Amino acid sequence: MLTPLESEALLISLRVAGVAVGAILVPGVAVAWLLARFEFPGKSLLDGLVHLPLVLPPVVVGYLLLVTLGRNGVIGQWLQAWFHFSLPFSWQGAALAGGVMAFPLLVRAVRLSLEAVDPGLEAAARTLGANRLRVLMTITLPLALPGIITGAVLAFARALSEFGATMTFASNIPGETRTLPLALYSLIQMPGSEAAAARLCAISIVVAMISLMASEALARRTRRRMAPRDR
Amino acid sequence: MLELDVTRQLGDLTLAASLTAPEQGVTALFGESGSGKTSLLRLMAGLDRPDRGVIRLDGETLVDTGRGVWVPPHRRRLGVVFQEARLFPHYRVRGNLRYALHASMQGEFERIVALLGIGHLLDRMPGSLSGGEARRVSIGRALLSGPRLLLMDEPLTGLDGARKQELLDYIARLAREVEIPIIFVSHDTDELMAVATRLALVEQGRIIASGELDDMLARLDLSDQLGGFEASSRLHAVLGQPEPDHRLIRAQLADGQQLLLPADAGAPGEAIALRIRVRDVALALEAPRHTSFRNLLAATIEAHDAERERPTVELTLRIGSERLRSRVTRHAFDELGLCRGQAVVAMIRSVSLSTSGRAQRQDVMD
Numbered sequence: 001m002l003t004p005l006e007s008e009a010l011l012i013s014l015r016v017a018g019v020a021v022g023a024i025l026v027p028g029v030a031v032a033w034l035l036a037r038f039e040f041p042g043k044s045l046l047d048g049l050v051h052l053p054l055v056l057p058p059v060v061v062g063y064l065l066l067v068t069l070g071r072n073g074v075i076g077q078w079l080q081a082w083f084h085f086s087l088p089f090s091w092q093g094a095a096l097a098g099g100v101m102a103f104p105l106l107v108r109a110v111r112l113s114l115e116a117v118d119p120g121l122e123a124a125a126r127t128l129g130a131n132r133l134r135v136l137m138t139i140t141l142p143l144a145l146p147g148i149i150t151g152a153v154l155a156f157a158r159a160l161s162e163f164g165a166t167m168t169f170a171s172n173i174p175g176e177t178r179t180l181p182l183a184l185y186s187l188i189q190m191p192g193s194e195a196a197a198a199r200l201c202a203i204s205i206v207v208a209m210i211s212l213m214a215s216e217a218l219a220r221r222t223r224r225r226m227a228p229r230d231r
Numbered sequence: 232m233l234e235l236d237v238t239r240q241l242g243d244l245t246l247a248a249s250l251t252a253p254e255q256g257v258t259a260l261f262g263e264s265g266s267g268k269t270s271l272l273r274l275m276a277g278l279d280r281p282d283r284g285v286i287r288l289d290g291e292t293l294v295d296t297g298r299g300v301w302v303p304p305h306r307r308r309l310g311v312v313f314q315e316a317r318l319f320p321h322y323r324v325r326g327n328l329r330y331a332l333h334a335s336m337q338g339e340f341e342r343i344v345a346l347l348g349i350g351h352l353l354d355r356m357p358g359s360l361s362g363g364e365a366r367r368v369s370i371g372r373a374l375l376s377g378p379r380l381l382l383m384d385e386p387l388t389g390l391d392g393a394r395k396q397e398l399l400d401y402i403a404r405l406a407r408e409v410e411i412p413i414i415f416v417s418h419d420t421d422e423l424m425a426v427a428t429r430l431a432l433v434e435q436g437r438i439i440a441s442g443e444l445d446d447m448l449a450r451l452d453l454s455d456q457l458g459g460f461e462a463s464s465r466l467h468a469v470l471g472q473p474e475p476d477h478r479l480i481r482a483q484l485a486d487g488q489q490l491l492l493p494a495d496a497g498a499p500g501e502a503i504a505l506r507i508r509v510r511d512v513a514l515a516l517e518a519p520r521h522t523s524f525r526n527l528l529a530a531t532i533e534a535h536d537a538e539r540e541r542p543t544v545e546l547t548l549r550i551g552s553e554r555l556r557s558r559v560t561r562h563a564f565d566e567l568g569l570c571r572g573q574a575v576v577a578m579i580r581s582v583s584l585s586t587s588g589r590a591q592r593q594d595v596m597d
Contacts, residue, residue: 124317126304127276128331128376138330142321 002203003196008175009183010203016091016166016179017159020099021152024106028155029148032110033136037119053165054104062097062168069096069169087169094170094177098159106155113147114140146219153215157208180204233380233412237274237284237294246270246281246436252380252429254289257406257413259423259444262433262456268416269314271433272382275414276311277304288379308333310373310411312383316365318357324368325353333377340375346408347371347401363394367401374409381413387422399425424463424506424583432456449554451536454545463583464556466490466505470497486551490526492582506583509545512557513578516567526579530555532571537564544569548577 002010034040035047053061069076069087079085087093117140125135141148163181170177172186180200187197236249246267252258260268273279275286277293280301286294288309293302318327332340344350347367357365366386373381386402387395403426406413417423423430423444431441432453440453447453448464468482473494482490482503490505497503518527530548537544544564548555555577559569569575 118317120313120315120317121319123278123304124311124313125319125330127278127307127309127311128372129305129308129333130331131303131305139319 003199005183006200006203009178009180009200010207012091012094012175012177013160013179013181013207016095016098016177017156019092019095020102020159021106021156023095024099024103024155025152028103028106028151029110029141032107032114032151033140035107036111036114050107051104053101058101058162058164059168061100062165065093065097065100065165065169069093089171089173089177091170091176094162094166094179095159097165097169098162101162101165102155102158105158106151109151109154110144110148113144113151116147117143146222149215149218149222153211156211160207160211161204180207232289233275233414234285234287235271235275237271237281237286239270239274239279239281239284241267241270241436244270244436246274248433248436248438250431250438250441252412252414252431254412255410256428257415257426258429258431258441259427260414260416260431260433261418261423261427263418266433267436268418268433269384270436272311272384272414272416275380276309276382277302277307308377308379310376310378310381312366312370312373312381312386314385314388316357316360316362316369318360318365318368318372320357322357323353324349324355324357324360327357327368327372328353328375330372331376333375336375336377343371343374346405361394362390363398366390366398370402370405374405374411378411381409381411382416383413384416385418387417387419402426420457420463424465445554449533449547449556451534451545451547454536462510462556462558463506463508464554466507466550466553466555468503468505470499470501470503473499484528484551485553488528488550490528490579490582507555507579508581508583509556509558511580511582512548512555513580514546514557514559514563514567514569515576515578518576519578522578524578524580526582528555528577528579530575530577532569532573532575534571535564535569537561537569548575550577 031046031050035043066073066088068074069079071077071080071086071088076086079087087096121139121143122135125139130138161181163185166177166179167182172178172182178186180203184197184200184204187193187200232254233252237246239246244267248267248271260271262268270279274281281294281296283296284294285292292300293307294300319330322330328340328344344353347370349364349367349371352360352364352368357368360368370386387398390398399422406426415426427444429442430444430447432439434456440447440450445465448457454462466484468484468490471481471483473480474491475494478494479491480494480496482492482496484490528550530550533547533549533554535544535546542561543558544561546557546559546569548557557577
């Protein structure tokens with residue numbers, strides 16, 4: 001059904017987006033929790049920093065990643081020297097670029113759902129002997145779960161569709177960093193491959209739709225678990 | 232024993248309260264909305280910090296701003312029942328009850344569940360409970376955490392008459408059967424009379440008076456706070472011989488005088504508390520001969536506030552060792568020539584009963 005080129009791009013895309021979401025899920029929820037529940041100096045700075053990828057041109061983000069994590073970058077040099085590991089031009093680099101771009105979407109969705117959790121329930125749990133960590137794990141996060149799922153899927157879709165930062169930081173290497181959007185871009189550059197480009201376009205739409213529907217179903221199931229069912 | 236002496240600025244209101252609550256019984260924090268009752272309770276629970284002050288429970292310092300002591304809420308072992316039930320919506324009732332089940336309460340689970348009548352709700356989700364049911368589960372959850380002190384913040388708010396009465400009955404029974412001191416925040420005299428043993432009056436962020444409920448009810452200087460239309464005092468009695476012909480039962484006061492109550496007031500030998508509204512106590516200089524009043528008590532005027540220029544006069548009557556409040560018009564007061572130390576007859580029109588079976592019930596008792 002899929003040509004080898006298409007399935008290769010699809011698999012890279014899924015892997016890149018999956019790893020990206022997996023990597024930012026815990027820090028994303030943690031930052032959302034900080035922003036939703038605490039007042040601290042530098043809060044608006046952190047808030048701004050988190051949202052930066054949303055408003056910056058993706059190429060700028062890719063360039064910044066290159067400057068810091070590239071082979072001659074501040075951190076990249078160090079990674080190379082100690083771990084003989086470099087991020088640019090690798091699929092891990094593409095995942096990082098996707099993760100950074102998806103981070104604000106994840107944080108926004110999770111923060112909204114955390115803010116919707118009644119602080120009164122958390123206070124009640126505290127008086128019942130639960131420390132902050134237990135309150136977070138047993139009350140706050142379970143109640144925010146539908147929002148966390150939505151946020152994760154949004155982030156997955158964003159990482160899947162990431163182009164500019166990936167192109168700049170990880171380049172467009174077939175079999176390594178050539179994700180669906182990059183493959184589509186390459187096809188558009190080549191005269192006479194309109195049909196192949198249309199097929200890739202259709203695949204992208206199908207993948208996006210499936211992930212959105214899956215998230216909706218998951219969120220609904222989670223919400224139903226808490227709803228009254230035996231009135 | 233709870234000892235508290237705190238100050239906290241809350242916008243325009245300065246909370247500056249000191250209070251001592253004993254190891255046993257129900258202490259009501261009573262005052263108008265906005266007087267700072269709930270804020271005081273939050274300070275005790277550790278949900279807010281006082282600007283200055285000390286809170287001690289059973290000798291353990293929970294807060295001492297001077298010495299920098301702060302015990303976080305989850306280490307205080309206080310049970311809090313909030314105005315709203317605050318059940319965790321994603322746990323079943325059983326899960327809510329077990330959320331904080333303390334090792335010492337493991338064997339008490341069945342008893343508490345039975346005491347609150349929530350056994351049939353265990354497998355339900357909180358979203359499907361009625362207001363009264365949810366409050367009961369919430370009380371059970373707090374009790375099962377093995378608290379040293381139970382804080383209840385107007386737990387009857389928002390319930391309709393019958394549900395309110397039902398929950399009040401449960402709380403009254405709880406107060407008798409569970410040996411945990413309770414702080415009960417309320418602005419409702421009915422609730423107060425039904426469950427409290429001690430009373431602390433809160434006004435403008437201060438505790439203006441506190442003491443045993445019956446003593447507080449007898450104080451004329453607190454008439455403004457406790458003296459509304461529903462103002463009452465209490466008499467204690469033991470039920471005696473039934474009078475089946477008239478569907479009545481006799482109740483004997485400590486000084487030997489008797490009252491006639493409806494036959495279903497309780498069983499012979501049962502101790503009861505009678506709540507008597509000040510407006511239901513009329514006075515006469517001698518017992519009238521032809522009257523529909525059945526309950527006439529010989530009493531002595533202990534105090535009155537006739538010096539306050541008002542259309543009604545508040546009186547405290549002594550009946551043996553107990554005190555009964557009455558309110559008469561200034562016109563009647565002057566015409567009868569009432570004064571301190573004078574012997575009068577108190578005519579009681581109706582009482583509310585407070586027995587072990589139920590918190591209270593209104594009975595007209597001509």
